[in-house]
Amino acid sequence: MNEQISADQINAAGHLMIGGCDAVDLAAQYGTPLVVYDVSQIRQQIRAFQRVFAKNQVDYTVSYASKAFAAVAMYQVVNQEGAHIDVVSGGEMYTALKAGFPLAHASFHGNNKSYDELVMAVKNHIGVVVVDNFHEIDLLNRVLEELDANVQVMLRITPGISAHTNKYIQTGQVDSKFGFDLESGQADQALEKVQASPRMTMIGLHAHIGSQIFEVAGFEGVANKLVAVADHWQKQFGYRARVINVGGGFGIRYVKDDQPLRPEEFVDAIIKAIKKAVAGTNLGQPAIWIEPGRSIAGPAGYNLYTVGSRKDLPGLKSYVTVDGGMGDNIRPALYQAQYETVLASDPQAPLKEHVRLAGKYCESGDILSQDQALPATKPGDILATLDTGAYGYAMASNYNRNPRPAVVFAENGHSQVVIKRESYDDLVHLDRPYEGK
Template identity: 50%
Template sequence: MHLYGTQSVDEHGQLTIGGTSAVTLAKTYGTPLFVYDTALIKERARAFVQTFERAGVQAQVAYASKAFSSIAMYQLAADEGLSLDVVSGGELFTAIRAGYPVERIHFHGNNKSDEELIFALDSAIGCIVVDNFHEIEQLKRLTKYKKVNINILLRVTPGIEAHTHDYITTGQADSKFGFDLHNGQADQAFQSVKDDSYISLLGMHCHIGSQIFDTAAFSLAAKKLIVKMLDWKTKSGFICSVLNLGGGFGIRYTEEDKPLKPEIYVEDMIKSIQLEIGQENYPMPEIWIEPGRSLVGDAGITLYKIGSQKEVPGLTNYLAVDGGMSDNIRPALYQAKYDAAVANKMNFDSTTTYTVAGKCCESGDKLIEKISLPKVEAGDTLAIFCTGAYGYSMASNYNRLPRPAVIFVEQGQHRIVIKRETYEDLVRLDCSLQGENMGMQS
């Protein structure tokens, strides 16, 4: 079992996170509970940022906030000097409420509404990543009507299939995202915006997938985009000032995963870009990247209370926890794998193989298949590691389960950053058929 960041085992044989016992956190805040090791988030953020700084390369490291969005998380990212990638009006609203510097906000998404784009324009955000021709026409109409300028990147699909799960590969040609780099769509989009009075084209963006464990795919993507940049310079005299290679930097969920350090991804990216443009005497663009999972993924741990058990003789020992697919849909959606430990029995021998099941009314609600753990009892605290990305952000109220609380932990200090939902929260937006304002015709 691999421990991450500030995780350790104390003299009582209990898992500690940020200098605090996980068992104590579970008792203090209840379970399920998302715990974030903020020292690890800061360490990862600084590794990306400082590698660019040491190389003397202009860059923006934008937190891809779909991995985990909250006011506190946005404030932490802002304090670390990160830019911010948002993909909806809700994420943008949260960023504005958090006081995020608007000039460092980038708005993504393949189906932005007029209302969302107006919100972005009125907020004077730093950049909109344009995904399709419909959005180009929206922006032309809205910026002309409001007489406001906006910086944009064109999202392109470079046709690269990174070594990743089919469900989370977004850079190949057959994708719902972006303008195809090879069938003329990217050129058509470029021609449509390059001379617009209110739209300022900065350059191109791509995202080739997730959980990428080598640098070759990023280098190939950079090469493909630079070929197109050179083509635009030759034909139109246009210079791209920004090259955004997206995110997708892998993390370790289990011992099978072999991620690289942030520094290695960045250093190889810089070398690849410098090599390609150096041969053509092209000005060095500002490099943008978008780490999300790699900042928060293995900094997050979910704590559960173990409840019932069921033995299927000769097949499986089930242990059930007080959460499940409602707070971590990834095992059911992606067949994602996780590691876990019994937080109050870290020094016990692992003698029993279990399947960790959730409490949702679905036979597929299994968080981990066949993991070796110490013999467990009801009331034990189970810690599932590396749940910081796409756990809370994809959580639901299926079966009317309240979403868990979220806390930040660092140097023995811990604080709640998202309150646990209550049953009252679950019905707050419901409308009764009893009463005067039924909205029905007789």
């Protein structure tokens, strides 16, 4: 039995349901590989975050970290739910604008924002620029002067807290490419530089300690650290922070052994930690911002594949190959991420074997799972990999000149393509013939 699939996700035919749609039918209608999102699950998680803030009676912003999955349709859903977004590139900003998303409800992150990106942000009235380094302060000042504009900013702090997570997705430790260091005095110097600018309004401070975090202690630690910094800034510089932004990184369940708290439980602990820390200061209660990405998009996403070839070797685990792989989900190859996969036509079928679930790409490392328990399968069967909504399509590539899959949103029994499947023509439309001699 797969514990991640509830009884109401299985229809009368015994098939997996996604957003009220039969997964087998979705694969037949749209082809595979296919990325499918259960839109109601996205909405429910955003609302769960909002409820925990309302219950604790604090001013707040839930800002979807769109690097997890950015698309016009995703921004539309987030906007419908009254949430904000954070963007980390001109491309994400442009997509949000195409979606009609109000950039006044957007924060702009990044450790090397370009001149053109900052111009785009300021011209489109970005809500907040999260300033990451001294070069950026100077560059943003230049842009603001040229455009005769003003902007709200936060300073990103490196809090010196290492989350218990994969080393490639830790961002809060001192030795990080992100943010202003506290111990060396960089953060204080940055505050003074921003306060000296008549075109920047400093609204608060930000930190992000990593991703896929299961323990609440790190978040409580960063909450306490940010309040301590805000208290120091008020006493030393007369600056009162209106916002404390603790970032995101709330872990989700990918496989049976993962036992994270519900994402909103992390937030409840953060709120209580900030309230307690603030009570011992003269700061007053600041607004609390969070930036969840994975916890909103991840559990809502499914990758559907069609089984193809099989390789059996005496004494070794068999390879079962599907028509996707590292091109649509590079996380297993990149940092050994694990997922669970089920048979879409019978997700609770008795498990018969443990196999390597292999992709079709020309790399030995293109293995979606090194040890996947499956029922008996045959070519043409549809497999569904669970919880793929974050950093799957967002990191997809055209490696081996394979087209990226379509993305479908499913809600209340209705399905719709929100990103078209790439064609071979799409793969070459930027190519130009060489005319050299």
